[in-house]
């Protein structure tokens with residue numbers, strides 16, 4: 001029995017739906033940037049996952065010396081913070097679903113590698129939740 | 141000095157030290173010392189020192205006025221009892237991570253989330269406990285995987301709502317028995333309405349159901365959601381409450397299905413995406429009707445043509461329910477199997493044997509006879525006279541019943557998947573949807589299924605579902621933190637595919653889980669059936685019947701179909717009212733990546749807070765009463781079929797009612813006591 005028009009149409013719709021949903025992961029980085037960046041287009045978005053994904057995403061941020069940059073910090077799973085000891089800067093506790101993301105401004109004068117970390121105790125993985133800011137010297 | 145004396149001198153202080161350790165620890169912890177605060181409360185103010193920790197709350201000390209301090213032993217459960225008019229201050233401290241502290245009605249989330257950060261002691265109050273009743277303490281801050289289960293209880297006495305509900309439970313039972321006694325020879329709940337016979341609406345509905353595209357579109361929509369659930373579970377936020385896979389399945393779907401069963405029978409199965417890929421492959425078609433199978437088309441083994449696998453599957457899932465409802469990866473893996481298994485089974489046999497015998501959600505079928513909706517023949521005589529019986533054998537417009545029933549003669553909704561193929565294949569348009577009183581066909585079905593061979597598979601599905609309805613209420617909303625901790629294998633983190641390793645349990649964790657598994661399986665598989673058996677035996681004795689206890693036991697167990705269903709609906713009400721915001725937020729942010737896909741049109745995410753938090757108990761209780769009522773009526777109707785004697789039926793029903801009332805009282809105690 002040959003397939004009729006409706007059957008072909010249904011097959012195409014099914015393939016498009018299944019394919020479309022299964023291919024979603026490919027578009028996530030784009031969608032992620034689009035939906036998150038929309039709130040703070042001029043900021044570097046940092047997401048915190050306590051004890052997972054290496055703690056922060058991205059784990060390494062590159063900035064230039066003497067440049068002021070804004071970091072928008074999102075707590076993704078548990079309450080947490082982003083703290084830069086070298087600048088004595090701390091977002092304070094950011095609670096998912098409760099507090100909004102925190103935006104901080106940072107400016108490094110000396111090139112080097114600086115650590116940022118979570119100062120909120122939230123389980124055994126807390127001490128491992130660190131990221132790095134690589135400050136490059138010279139002009140742009 | 142003798143060595144034994146030296147040993148004794150060494151051991152004795154150690155024993156003394158160890159035995160006094162808890163008291164010492166309590167009294168010396170500075171935050172429990174009222175003098176440390178330098179605040180003076182009146183003599184009639186109660187100060188509760190509450191520890192917030194992963195999995196719950198614990199009262200460490202109670203201060204009366206400024207002096208007297210009591211150190212209660214409340215390791216296992218978080219429950220605080222006050223008298224109406226008490227003035228209470230809560231001093232709250234977290235001993236591990238960041239938590240929250242809110243109390244339904246008294247410190248509602250709608251007035252702000254009270255965040256508790258480690259290292260600080262937070263004070264709330266004095267709060268005047270002026271409204272009696274039971275109120276939940278809740279941590280609304282996502283603090284660990286088990287956060288959705290983190291509750292404490294506050295009871296303000298006189299808890300008259302609770303006492304009234306207890307009385308109403310007993311009154312419901314007595315009134316139902318009286319109602320039966322006064323109309324002893326009446327057959328209850330027998331009316332039916334042909335839904336498709338209603339002018340205009342009926343015709344429209346029939347057209348819709350006969351259109352093959354209607355089921356296809358529903359299945360397609362759910363298939364897309366289903367695949368999204370799997371993907372979100374694999375790569376989305378590891379915290380369950382922020383992941384589509386958890387919130388949509390275990391809040392929205394779980395609650396909705398319980399209502400669907402009552403109002404629509406197996407209507408979920410009409411649109412269920414799990415078996416459709418297998419079915420489409422086996423049929424070689426999606427919407428059209430084909431005569432050739434892409435399947436071995438082997439006979440399904442008779443030994444497996446029952447509900448045992450489904451019942452054990454549901455119990456098995458329930459043993460892991462704390463993981464499955466909090467770890468996205470666990471739900472994703474479960475659902476991958478729920479797509480793959482039907483594909484393989486359809487390649488073996490093209491009919492819906494996965495649904496009849498394997499699907500853990502087959503409990504939908506067990507309860508379907510308690511529904512107010514059923515697929516039935518419009519006129520039985522027409523079916524008897526009709527020779528070709530396309531509803532069973534198929535026609536160019538519709539398949540023969542994929543669930544292997546003879547639709548024209550069917551009076552049992554258990555295995556009717558409401559696929560509406562019989563509507564499409566019947567050339568006489570003799571199939572219809574009937575609206576009826578819940579449990580109408582149960583007496584006949586119970587008799588059929590206990591006459592030649594007792595369907596113990598369905599009987600045990602009933603016991604599992606009924607006892608788990610009570611267990612779920614206890615686990616999801618109760619305060620038995622230790623039990624939750626065991627069920628969770630003491631794991632802290634949520635997990636997706638990348639972080640699945642955090643779920644690896646230690647031997648000790650597994651041992652704890654075994655305690656939980658033995659408790660739950662023991663109660664649902666052995667203890668509750670044993671109690672039910674004892675009551676059935678007593679019912680037989682009281683009714684002075686010759687029928688075997690086994691048969692009475694099995695037949696009466698079918699009354700748990702409506703009763704259990706209503707208990708599950710009561711649970712679903714609380715589940716949805718407390719967690720409604722999470723699934724809605726997941727539609728705006730399916731992966732939990734902090735998106736808001738409708739931000740551009742100004743739709744913000746919803747802040748978590750329970751709906752009708754003062755009324756939840758009163759909204760749950762009517763379902764318990766309705767369940768009790770239906771359970772008693774159905775038992776009586778089964779008894780009449782079984783004994784063929786109204787008086788015997790009444791006497792045995794009275795005995796079974798005692799058990800049903802006890803069960804209802806337990807549920808009322810959990811939700812309001």
Ligand code: SF4
Pocket residue numbers: 408409410412413414415494495496499500501502504557
């Ligand atoms: S029995 Fe299970 S798989 Fe089959 S349609 Fe119903 S819920 Fe879906």
Ligand code: SF4
Pocket residue numbers: 515540541542543544545546547550555556557558559560561562563
């Ligand atoms: S074809 Fe079978 S399963 Fe489908 S609606 Fe009819 S009786 Fe129910």
